Amino acid sequence: MTEKPELIRPTDDQARTLARTLARGARFAAIAVIDPESGAPLSSRVLVATDIDATPVILISRLAQHTQALLADPRCCLLLGEPQKGDPLAWPRLSLQGRAERVESDSESHSCVRRRFLRRHPKAKLYADFPDFAFFRIMPEGASLNGGFGKAYKISAEDLIIRSNLTPILLSHELQVIANICALGENVPNQLARHFFKGKTGDWEISGLDAEGMELAQNESLIRIETEKRPEDLNGLIAVYSELLT
Incomplete structure (x- = not known):
């Protein structure tokens, strides 16, 4: 009897490095949240940077529908990885599951988060300090890496955070x-x-x-x-x- 091929490959150092590169080098991502009114999935696009420990950071307005969703239920998912020329499915991408935590403006880490985000996205200086905008850290709980055809891996939260x-x-x-x-x-x-x-x-x-x-x-x-x-x-x-x- 022919054995079925394993759909998920064993996670090795090469997969971990690729996952970290995708998570830490992204400029934007698709974010998936749960609509608090309907309970249905909801997706949008957000700018992404990282905190000093490589936790993904987003800057969003509370007027946005996805922000209201995160305030009601912090569970979310970021799809990271930019396709280049050719088949977009041939390029690696990372689906990172996590929980959104607001970075309070009077917290110790706010100045670092703000500085790093605006160095990556200088144009965001135009609205970063508006009263309806806030930074959120997306605390990783795990991720799925697709490194290309037949290259699927599970990535742990510890693989993504810098200690x-x-x-x-x-x-x-x-x-x-x-x-x-x-x-x-x-x-x-x-x-x-x-x-x-x-x-x-x-x-x-x-x-x-x-x-x-x-x-x-x-x-x-x-x-x-x-x-x-x-x-x-x-x-x-x-x-x-x-x-x-x-």
Whole structure:
């Protein structure tokens, strides 16, 4: 008797890296929520960034229908991953399930969330401080990764969140550390873009930094670098990028 093929592959490091890259390097996502009036699924599009621990962050208006849905029931799902040329189903995507938690404006993490979001989405400065807008963290509870035809994986919440001694340090010193990395050489963001993405050159800048990688931005383009080493102090973090540039 012929055995049926496994639909879900064993989750390996390559799948985890792809899932993290999709979650941490996204500029926008489709969000699915539950309509509080009908109980039916409801979807919309939102801008996405990440907190310093890689938790997805969205900025939404309470006038929006999906915001009212999240306030009534915080369960939601983000579909992350941008298709390129050709068959859109051939490109990887991540379906991330989680719960939305509002980032209160007087909380310790608000300034970091706001800074990182607006560095990724500068045009959002026009409305980010409107009284009806608020930041929400989407706390991951698990995810499904489709890496292409026949490449389905289950991703745990722990696979997506950064647990590092560097996280509280970067919470308040991220911009200074970015400046220190840029001082390692000439046009460091462009050098990193060429190192990781052959042929992609231009006016790149470091948009965000965390203990496991960084985002490089160029106009409306955003690319995520996931580093193999996981340093636990600032000297080790600087050394990771210094080695890449030599």
